[in-house]
Amino acid sequence: MGSPAAICFEPNRPLAVETVRVAPPGHGEAMVEIVASGLCHTDLTALDGVNATSVYPLIPGHEGAGRVVEVGEGVIGLAPGDHVIPLYGPECMHCRMCRSSRTNLCWTIKPTRDKGVMPDGTARFSWDTAPVHHFMGTSTLSRYTVVPEIALAKIRKDAPLDKVCLFGCGVTTGVGAALSEIREGDAVAVFGLGGIGINVIQGARLAGATTIIGVDITDRKNELARAYGMTDFINAGREGAKVVQAIRDLTAGGADVAFECTGIVPVMRQAFDCCHPAWGTAVLLGVEPPGAEMGFPPVGVRYGRTIRGSYFGGVKGRSGLGRLIDFYMDGELDLDRQITHTLALDQVNRGFDLMRTGESVRSVIHFE
Ligand SMILES: [Zn+2]
Ligand SMILES: [Zn+2]
Known part of the structure; x- marks a missing residue:
């Protein structure tokens, strides 16, 4: 599948908006069509070359929301059409950390996530036949991305995706x-x-x-x-x-x-x-x-x-995010006032400039 995406080929270079190829989801993975993605400071650390878990070239973005378009073998809790928020911190629900109420961390797929690949050790993205790495396991600055099921929070369908994408990082934290x-x-x-x-x-x-x-x-x-x-x-x-x-x-x-x-x-x-x-x-x-x-x-x-x-506000991603989104849908939390800029993908570099100068609170990239 071809997908417009922002690629960071190497640190300290503007992002290039190119069409990448996205391979189908593997075992336990889902392909997500991203509707919107907020820009967060941690993306900037990858762009500036000061993020230890960045493997270049990579596709940044970790504050997105979208719809599932395809699921791989072994996916049990998601189906095409579901609305989801990709999580940089997964929740496998089985490991010792997930079973503990003392933490929201889950390190099940951390070793591969931090190397910019899926749990089988390969990337789903490629450009000009060379692999392009995932970033934070999410890479939401691609129209289509592939994410393990354990790192996708299924959310209510009436929540506006171009707003609740902010629950992917800043608001929840x-x-x-x-x-x-x-x-x-x-x-x-x-x-x-x-x-x-x-x-x-x-x-x-x-x-x-x-x-x-x-x-x-x-x-x-x-x-x-x-x-x-x-x-x-x-x-x-x-x-x-x-x-x-x-x-x-x-x-x-x-x-x-x-x-x-x-x-x-x-x-x-x-x-x-x-x-x-x-x-x-x-x-x-x-x-x-x-x-x-x-x-x-x-x-x-x-x-x-x-x-x-x-980390991530102490919220367990798959089981805890719904409560926060309910607060927003009930009018208890505001997202609109903090979204100071909405931009198209080809304006992504301007979005990071606005962050550097402190002009924006949040810029959100709209894919549709
Ligand atoms: Zn963030
Ligand atoms: Zn776990």
């Missing part, structure tokens, strides 16, 4: 983390008001937080963050080292939960320091540079603070 960490009446701080941070904010509102403090180095996302539930804003560019004290002042001694959404290690430390002694929790969501380490005083943890991390 932010909202899921907020819902699992925040208790009603909490005071929370959110560092970084990008695609993750603003969704932590609307998740915090949904979870019943009463004080929601946003921290960013620009005022640009202020209006959107306030619309999503932010009650106070601190400009870290102007406040500098005083950010931690400013949060303590606004929260009578420290945040109940602080979310770090920038991946900047010194900001992670601020998220830890601004937490209330004895019970505050710092939740790390941002992805740090390769090899980075974080220091913290052990006494802070011994007296009761917690540092936690979260």
Whole structure:
């Protein structure tokens, strides 16, 4: 099958929009016709050559939604016509991780996913007879992609695919983390008001937080963050080292939960320091540079603070995504205001430029 796709032939080169060949789905796999795909920062790390699981050439994209058009042998839970969201974190439902309620991780197909191939060790994409690798196991910047069944969340058919594609990464990461960490009446701080941070904010509102403090180095996302539930804003560019004290002042001694959404290690430390002694929790969501380490005083943890991390908002992809989509369909979550740009596939490089300059919150590529 021929499919228009954005190919990253090598790092630090614009994406090339070409027609690739997509082989039929293998055992346990399904072919998905992607309707729309949001652009996320992690795609940019592959384009910039700083993503350890990128094998070039590759097709980026991991925030897509579409319809199943063909299933391979052994697929039992999906049929053509089903609406799905590809998951970079699968849920096989059988491994020890899937059977544990302590994690949403499933590493069943991680070894091959991280090499850019399907579980049988080969890629389904090719261009000019040479294989093109999958990225994050999803490659949603291709009109047609092939994904293992265990990495496809089947979703309700009345959910608009050009919007709910955002549940493939940013919205779920932010909202899921907020819902699992925040208790009603909490005071929370959110560092970084990008695609993750603003969704932590609307998740915090949904979870019943009463004080929601946003921290960013620009005022640009202020209006959107306030619309999503932010009650106070601190400009870290102007406040500098005083950010931690400013949060303590606004929260009578420290945040109940602080979310770090920038991946900047010194900001992670601020998220830890601004937490209330004895019970505050710092939740790390941002992805740090390769090899980075974080220091913290052990006494802070011994007296009761917690540092936690979260992957995909702690949401088990196939069994847990439906609940979040229901929140959106019931009007409890907003997607429309954070989709600042909609683009065609041949404008994909412009989409990443808008991300680099901070002009966009989310750009969504529409395939139809
Ligand atoms: Zn992402
Ligand atoms: Zn599993």
